[in-house]
Every structure is written in C-alpha cells, then in structure tokens.
Amino acid sequence: MGEDNYSLSSRVFRTIRENILSGKYEPEEELKEKTIGEELGVSRTPVREALRQLELEGLVTIIPNKGAYVVGISQKDIRDIYEIRSRLEGLCAKWAAENITKEQLDELEENIYLSDFHVEKGNSEQVLELDNRFHEILYNSSGSREMRHILVDFHHYLQRVRKVTLAENKRAVNSVSEHRKIVEALKLHDAELAEKLANEHIMNTIHNIDSHGWDHVFGE
Amino acid sequence: MGEDNYSLSSRVFRTIRENILSGKYEPEEELKEKTIGEELGVSRTPVREALRQLELEGLVTIIPNKGAYVVGISQKDIRDIYEIRSRLEGLCAKWAAENITKEQLDELEENIYLSDFHVEKGNSEQVLELDNRFHEILYNSSGSREMRHILVDFHHYLQRVRKVTLAENKRAVNSVSEHRKIVEALKLHDAELAEKLANEHIMNTIHNIDSHGWDHVFGE
DNA sequence: GCACGTATAATTGTATACAATTATACTGTT
DNA sequence: AACAGTATAATTGTATACAATTATACGTGC
Numbered sequence: 001m002g003e004d005n006y007s008l009s010s011r012v013f014r015t016i017r018e019n020i021l022s023g024k025y026e027p028e029e030e031l032k033e034k035t036i037g038e039e040l041g042v043s044r045t046p047v048r049e050a051l052r053q054l055e056l057e058g059l060v061t062i063i064p065n066k067g068a069y070v071v072g073i074s075q076k077d078i079r080d081i082y083e084i085r086s087r088l089e090g091l092c093a094k095w096a097a098e099n100i101t102k103e104q105l106d107e108l109e110e111n112i113y114l115s116d117f118h119v120e121k122g123n124s125e126q127v128l129e130l131d132n133r134f135h136e137i138l139y140n141s142s143g144s145r146e147m148r149h150i151l152v153d154f155h156h157y158l159q160r161v162r163k164v165t166l167a168e169n170k171r172a173v174n175s176v177s178e179h180r181k182i183v184e185a186l187k188l189h190d191a192e193l194a195e196k197l198a199n200e201h202i203m204n205t206i207h208n209i210d211s212h213g214w215d216h217v218f219g220e
Numbered sequence: 221m222g223e224d225n226y227s228l229s230s231r232v233f234r235t236i237r238e239n240i241l242s243g244k245y246e247p248e249e250e251l252k253e254k255t256i257g258e259e260l261g262v263s264r265t266p267v268r269e270a271l272r273q274l275e276l277e278g279l280v281t282i283i284p285n286k287g288a289y290v291v292g293i294s295q296k297d298i299r300d301i302y303e304i305r306s307r308l309e310g311l312c313a314k315w316a317a318e319n320i321t322k323e324q325l326d327e328l329e330e331n332i333y334l335s336d337f338h339v340e341k342g343n344s345e346q347v348l349e350l351d352n353r354f355h356e357i358l359y360n361s362s363g364s365r366e367m368r369h370i371l372v373d374f375h376h377y378l379q380r381v382r383k384v385t386l387a388e389n390k391r392a393v394n395s396v397s398e399h400r401k402i403v404e405a406l407k408l409h410d411a412e413l414a415e416k417l418a419n420e421h422i423m424n425t426i427h428n429i430d431s432h433g434w435d436h437v438f439g440e
Numbered sequence: 441g442c443a444c445g446t447a448t449a450a451t452t453g454t455a456t457a458c459a460a461t462t463a464t465a466c467t468g469t470t
Numbered sequence: 471a472a473c474a475g476t477a478t479a480a481t482t483g484t485a486t487a488c489a490a491t492t493a494t495a496c497g498t499g500c
Contacts, residue, residue, distance in 0.1 A: 009284075010284075033452070042484075042485090043484060043485045043486075044485085044486090045265075045483085045484055045486090046485095048269065048452090049269055049272050052269050052272065052273055053272055053273060053275075056273050056276045056277065057276065058366075058369050064491095065452060065453075065490080065492065066451085066491090066492070067452075068452095076364075077365060077366055080366040081366050083311065084308065084311065084366060084367060087307045088308075091303065091307055144300045145278075146301050146304060147304060149278050228453075228454075252480095253482070254480090254481075262454075262455085263455045263456070264456090264482090265453085265454055265456090266455095268482090268483090284482085285460080285481085285482060285483075286482080287482075
C-alpha cells in the first residue's frame, strides 16, 4: 500500500502479478523464467524470486524441477475470499472503533467528502483510489499489524474485481453511503455496530456482482 | 502440511523460518545472506529466495540494498492472530458442516479416538501431530481453497505457540473434548453450532495461555 | 504403424562472478 | 581530540555459468 519499493526486483514481482490478475497470463499457463525475463528485460534471477513470492500469495503453483503455473481463480474463489474478507473487515472495524484517533476519523470524513464529489462526476479512477485509501485507514486504525497485513494481502488479490464493481456508478453511490455509516459508528466508538456494518459492506459487493452478472469480472 | 516439497530451496526456507520462530534468530537481528548460506551449506541464491518469501509471510522485513531483519512478534500480535484465526476457523467449520463427506467425518472420529489415547499416555508429540491433522481435515472439508490457504499460513505462523499450549496436559484434555463437540455438530450438519464451537475452541487457547502466563511462550 | 529406448534440447536449480550500494576504517585538517 | 573526506571493505542486486532434471525428437526393433 504505502510501501514505495521501486527496486528492480519488486518491480518484476508486481508486473508479473499484474499480468496474472489482468489475465494477460492465462490460468494454467506455464510461466518460463527465461521468457518472462526477456519480456521484462532482466535475467532469470529476479524472475525466480518473484515467482516464488507469487506462489506464497497463491497466484502461482510451483512444481519443483518442472515449472510455475498460473493458478486460475474461479467465481467460487472470489465469493469465498469476499466472505472471508467480510468477517475480517468486520473484526477490523470492531477494533478500529476501540482504537481510532481523532486524526484518523478526520481523514475518513474528508475521504467521504471527496468520494461524494468524484462519484458525482463519475471519475471511477479517483473513486477506486479513495476506496482503497478508506479501507487502508481502517486497517491502520485497527491498531493491529497482523490485521493490516492480512487485509492488505486480500486487497491486492481482489484489485481486479474491485475495478469492475466500483465502475458501476450505482454501486459506487451505495458504497460511499455505507462508508459514511461505518464512520458514524466509529465516531460513536460503537464496536458491535461498526463490525456489523463493515461486514455487510463487503458482502454487498458480492451481491452487487451477482445482480449484474459475472461476465464483467471474467471474460470481456 | 500435506505438501511434501523437499527441494533444497524449500528446505532453506523452512529452516530459516524455524530459526526465527524458535528464537535462534533474535528479533531485529540482521540476516546476512552469506552467513546463513554458510550455516546451511548453500550459496546465497536459495537464501535470497527464502528471505523474500519470509518477507511476504511477515517474519522478515527487507530494506532494499541494506538487509533483511527479523520481525519481532509480540504478545499482542499472537493475541490478534488467534482472534483473527478464531473467526476464520469458525467460518471454516460452518462451511465444513455444509460440505463434509462421510470419509472426512470418519477420519475426524478416528483422530479423536487416537487423541484420547495419546493424551492419556501423555505423548505430547503425537497429540500435537493429531491436532494438526484435525484442523487440516477441517480446512479440506470446508471445500474452499482460499480458506485452506489462509488457515494453513496461520497454522505455520503459530506452530511455536501451539507446542507450548498442547504440552500442558489439562489444555490437551479440554482441546480434545472440544474437538469432539465440533465433530458432533458437523455430523448433524449444524453450521451455526459448528461455527460457534470452532470459534470458541480457538479463543480458549488464548484464555489458556493467559491463565498459565506467557513466560513459556517467549523467554525460557 | 507403434512402442520403446536413447540422444538431444529445453528448463529449472544452484553456484559463482561482477556491479552497485552501503558500511567501515583511515587519514589529514583544524 | 573532533570532524570531514576519502579509500577500503562488506553486503546486497543482478547476470551469467554450470549442474541436474525434465521434455522432446528421433531412430530402431517388432
């Protein structure tokens, strides 16, 4: 999220991840170190490191002495991840209600103010950015390094789906209004309510995809 | 868990992780590629790959061009992880109640039968092994690749703490009886009950550590 | 024509070599 | 003696070289 690490090695890592999430590398496709290295203009060494990291993230399967293969992500996988994430975001909001600072609350309110503006204008790029930031603030205000770590991982993982869902203007409007309610609960330090709202907020994303169909998410 | 991957590279990875979790490498300690390579009798290449993987797991922080440092794990971190895990194990048990097969139920019952035996005998090594297996079966019977993935990660992360808690015989007895109740709920396919019981089961571990003090977990 | 075995090529796994960066020690100046 | 600047060493980052393994192609026997 915040960590600006523009070394060559991490650039390779993120590029490959992006290519998997965007669908440039197809599911089950074999990722050859030499080929990717040539594509990105680097040697096999940083590519190998990246592939092994991506394996831990679950985006790639490595069969020793054979190769690295893109792990396909199914509709069910996305559903599962969202349901898992909804529980975690709920717990995160609960903790945030207990630990959030005045400054963090202020930034959340500013975030919502700006989101209203950009949703109105239909700037989906900025809306996505603000949504990212909203949840990032929540992760930080939970006061838990572990919670932050796991949710940031998920966030990366779902980046692809989120682009689609927030582009739908109707969902964007609802999403911001849900954010507003969460912030209200945080201001009252009402942990149970914050948990419930954050939980529902994530599940609404899935319901939204269900009602609009999954075609946008997968095929074009 | 199940994945037998005894390549040199993954051996290095697990050895370093073990050394961090066991405390051989102290918090904030700088891990030098050359030194570790010599310790393990390998070159820098596999060590580098391992360190970058460990960074993703959150056990190591890498500052580009400077070095890799062991991330200390605090009492609060462990608490947080257990609370996060309790929610996830709850959701996992809920899903398991909906998807578990006859064969998996049979293996769970056999697992409990054997656990009773080894708890009686005081074989903490076997008890730990059976406990690992019990939860592994649950992860598989959830029918969710994503759920399995995330819980296996946590499981590794907490291996160190779990050795201590299950060595306490009293906790071991309670733990097995909680397992039994979870299996009963699964047999009835009572998702809500299974979730509640699994959730409480994990939280009880933390309560147990609290009541016995944290000294065993950290210092000797 | 097909199965099998072997030779060849391609790919991964590991070690080493070199480049770039950072840390350390030394020297001279004030 | 304290400090700055520079040279040296140590360490990380990347590329390449070699070893081990796996995939492929080819030829031989049937």
